[in-house]
Amino acid sequence: MSDRATAQSPPALTRWEQRAEGPLFVASLLFLLGYATRVLAPHHAEPWRGLSLVLVGVTWLLFVIDYAIRIRLSGLGHRFVRVHWLDTLVLILPLLRPLRVVKVYTAVQKRRDKPRLSLYARVMSYAGMTSLLLGFSAALAIYHLEHNAPGASIRTFGDAVWWACATLTTVGYGDVVPVTPVGRIVAAGLMACGLALLGAVTGSFSSWLIQTFRREDEKVPPAGG
Known part of the structure; x- marks a missing residue:
């Protein structure tokens, strides 16, 4: 059922996914950069550690907004979480993008x-x-x-x-x-x-x-x- 639901995605959702794929990929790289800086930078390396935390938060917020838009455009409601389980997993763990x-x-x-x-x-x-x-x-x-x-x-x-x-x-x-x-x-x-x-x-x-x-x-x- 999930494969059929995915194959019959509404045109609006398909268009959004095509437009958002590139920007979200860039956001993924920025998220990874921020996380890497946060992990590898020495504790006294300010303001870089603080800026990296902001970068991680902002990019993750973009992922949340994209996820919310996908739910709305899909017309699936709460079933979106099950049908598009990979998107849900990636939202929870952005390092898996x-x-x-x-x-x-x-x-x-x-x-x-x-x-x-x-x-x-x-x-x-x-x-x-x-x-x-x-x-x-x-x-x-x-x-x-x-x-x-x-x-x-x-x-x-x-x-x-x-x-x-x-x-x-x-x-x-x-x-x-x-x-x-x-x-x-x-x-x-x-x-x-x-x-x-x-x-x-x-x-x-x-x-x-x-x-x-x-x-x-x-x-x-x-x-x-």
């Missing part, structure tokens, strides 16, 4: 009659950029949670970046691991995201190859014809 690549991947999968490389390349490039942004976000979050924890092996931001790379690629060397409960939840989420992003890239490339070969086979006249 890169996961909106799932929407792009879904849109490409629906265009089975047009297996153009540009469409699938968009998914693969977006997934690569998403991996970088999500990995950086996870490194910031895990460093924030872990570096002062008793018995922590993640003491520097460099440790956090190394951990994020190993986790996102599902390699998991185990040389640095989170020890706090929330840190382990972040790790589990990053593992799942790594699998999803890898699936989006490999799935897009495989679909494009299969559909291209199928079209080539249809062009070849039958033997003896």
Whole structure:
């Protein structure tokens, strides 16, 4: 039911999403910049820490306004929360905004009659950029949670970046691991995201190859014809 509701989005909602996608992406980068400054800047680095907090608050307010407009234009009311669960999750945890690549991947999968490389390349490039942004976000979050924890092996931001790379690629060397409960939840989420992003890239490339070969086979006249 949710897929059908999503496919039948009102034209006004579709137009809003198309117009807001670019500005919201910029807002996501600004949110990440503000959060990074807040986490990495020394406690005495004022006014930068204060300004970063303002930047985080303002950009998150933009996400709230966008979410409210989507609810109004969708005509779904409270069902919007369930039907558009990814938008709801991203509003609660703005660091997960890169996961909106799932929407792009879904849109490409629906265009089975047009297996153009540009469409699938968009998914693969977006997934690569998403991996970088999500990995950086996870490194910031895990460093924030872990570096002062008793018995922590993640003491520097460099440790956090190394951990994020190993986790996102599902390699998991185990040389640095989170020890706090929330840190382990972040790790589990990053593992799942790594699998999803890898699936989006490999799935897009495989679909494009299969559909291209199928079209080539249809062009070849039958033997003896």
